[in-house]
Amino acid sequence: MDNRLTILNISNESRYTIKLVHKELRKISEYFLGSSDLERALVIVDQKVHLYHRDLIENTLGKIFKYLSSYIVPSGEKSKNLSQFSSLLHWVLEQPIERNTPFIVIGGGVVGDLGGFVAASALRGLPLYHVPTTLLAMVDSSIGGKTGINHSTGKNLIGSFYQPSGVFADTHFLSTLDQKEWTNGLSEIVKYAFIQDRGIFTILEKLFTQNHDYEPSKWLDVIYRSAQIKSEIVAVDALEKGRREFLNFGHTFGHAIENIADYGTFSHGEAIFAGMYAAILTSNEFLHAKIDPNLILQYASRYNFSLACLRYLIPDLIEQMKRDKKAQQSHIRLILLQDIEAPVVYTVENENRLTAIWKQTIETFS
Ligand SMILES: NC(=O)c1ccc[n+]([C@@H]2O[C@H](COP(=O)([O-])OP(=O)(O)OC[C@H]3O[C@@H](n4cnc5c(N)ncnc54)[C@H](O)[C@@H]3O)[C@@H](O)[C@H]2O)c1
Structure with missing residues (x-):
């Protein structure tokens, strides 16, 4: 075997x-x-x-x-x-x-x-x-x-x-x-x-x-x-001072979902799945990447959750992202993709730009 x-x-x-x-x-x-x-x-x-x-x-x-x-x-x-x-x-x-x-x-x-x-x-x-x-x-x-x-x-x-x-x-x-x-x-x-x-x-x-x-x-x-x-x-980075951060792709969005919906409403895997979708949208919007969202949506039918309960909580989600362990001086730090297999750390200067991303993510998973 x-x-x-x-x-x-x-x-x-x-x-x-x-x-x-x-x-x-x-x-x-x-x-x-x-x-x-x-x-x-x-x-x-x-x-x-x-x-x-x-x-x-x-x-x-x-x-x-x-x-x-x-x-x-x-x-x-x-x-x-x-x-x-x-x-x-x-x-x-x-x-x-x-x-x-x-x-x-x-x-x-x-x-x-x-x-x-x-x-x-x-x-x-x-x-x-x-x-x-x-x-x-x-x-x-x-x-x-x-x-x-x-x-x-x-x-x-x-x-x-x-x-x-x-x-x-x-x-x-x-x-x-x-x-x-x-x-x-x-x-x-x-x-x-x-x-x-x-x-x-x-x-x-x-x-x-x-x-x-x-x-x-x-x-x-x-x-x-x-x-x-x-x-x-x-x-190469046991203490998460560099490359290990890439493992948080989708996680800053995902942790915000887990937290704002109250832990237990969504499983970690569900939250990260939606979080990766949001991170792809953000990569395409902020970095002009050309990642096909269907790469993630192709698995959506395997999941059974709805983000509809978060529709009116977008400001809370963004606030929560600022409190994430990875945030620095309350600037949101995201792992985005310049391309597939090309992650980067990105600091969000104007978090209002994330509102539309959250809207689209919640709509997609409602
Ligand atoms: N340390 C890390 O680097 C790291 C990374 C990712 C996640 N986590 C943590 O991991 C936790 C989630 O882990 P998880 O998804 O394994 O959850 P879990 O440990 O709660 O297991 C999920 C469910 O599966 C059951 N289970 C476990 N093995 C089983 C088996 N073989 N057959 C039947 N049932 C089984 C458990 O009883 C539980 O009900 C979170 O707390 C998260 O924060 C840690």
């Missing part, structure tokens, strides 16, 4: 392997070869993943470690909060752990971000292994070391950069994923196509015309290409 491997080298700081397999979770043991003193592992699992894959996880890890201490995290974004962080941290510190006890996080981006932050904090850092189980986590959140939780004042406002010791993705987990979650991951994959690899459009077209929309083994190729793009970008 297919086995893909990419090594992420973060300059002088850390180096870890990202492995992608299909139905071969047992190969995670390769990460622990030669570590004879590893008796115990902490295993942090998303609730739904636990429900569907408990036996697989326990049988596989049970063969590698003598003792497993497992903690189940309730599913959903609400778990990325201070109280869940505190409960998990307490639990970790009550376990008989040492500084080299592996901390294995199995789930989507929520459990990955929360667990990663706990791993970074306990004993000033336990060796963290991500086992991403959503499409989004496989192509994006498990790679690159961003960890954290939300605060009542905003999303992802508490956290740290903490690189894992390894990432092990088995596409078999995707067999139980809801269609909506596939679509969430699709948004990030399409983002990679726009900012770095137009070949991804072709792979997606092939998957969809051959009706492989939800067939995990068929997605190995596109997951691998996406994960590689993310790793290459993180390798």
Whole structure:
């Protein structure tokens, strides 16, 4: 069976392997070869993943470690909060752990971000292994070391950069994923196509015309290409001081949608999808790029959301964009495209120009 491997080298700081397999979770043991003193592992699992894959996880890890201490995290974004962080941290510190006890996080981006932050904090850092189980986590959140939780004042406002010791993705987990979650991951994959690899459009077209929309083994190729793009970008800019910003294509618009509509109204993937459309319109308008909006709209029928509730909230959306973490001196900073595969950072001097872009975006998705 297919086995893909990419090594992420973060300059002088850390180096870890990202492995992608299909139905071969047992190969995670390769990460622990030669570590004879590893008796115990902490295993942090998303609730739904636990429900569907408990036996697989326990049988596989049970063969590698003598003792497993497992903690189940309730599913959903609400778990990325201070109280869940505190409960998990307490639990970790009550376990008989040492500084080299592996901390294995199995789930989507929520459990990955929360667990990663706990791993970074306990004993000033336990060796963290991500086992991403959503499409989004496989192509994006498990790679690159961003960890954290939300605060009542905003999303992802508490956290740290903490690189894992390894990432092990088995596409078999995707067999139980809801269609909506596939679509969430699709948004990030399409983002990679726009900012770095137009070949991804072709792979997606092939998957969809051959009706492989939800067939995990068929997605190995596109997951691998996406994960590689993310790793290459993180390798040269782990702390997001330069190129890593390009990964925010569509995100400043998207975060504004998520925030103004109240978190939970739109999923991250839906908001980013609409956000990329807005970013394409902006690129065409502000930079005179000639990007065909149909490149994004061709996937619109896969999504099922309406932005109509935002029709009278355009000033709030623009205000929210100014508050985005990426804004500088309250000027909106956007990632736009001069062309496909040619992203640039653009500072908006006159944000009123964004009103028409928002109008068109909301109309298109109403
Ligand atoms: N750290 C980063 O660089 C980064 C990047 C992008 C997004 N994120 C964060 O990731 C989060 C979103 O991640 P997500 O989309 O994976 O959401 P998620 O973790 O909430 O997972 C989505 C849903 O799928 C379920 N699930 C997970 N794996 C499953 C499986 N194999 N089978 C069935 N159900 C499964 C979960 O229980 C949940 O209900 C957000 O909090 C976002 O901020 C982080």
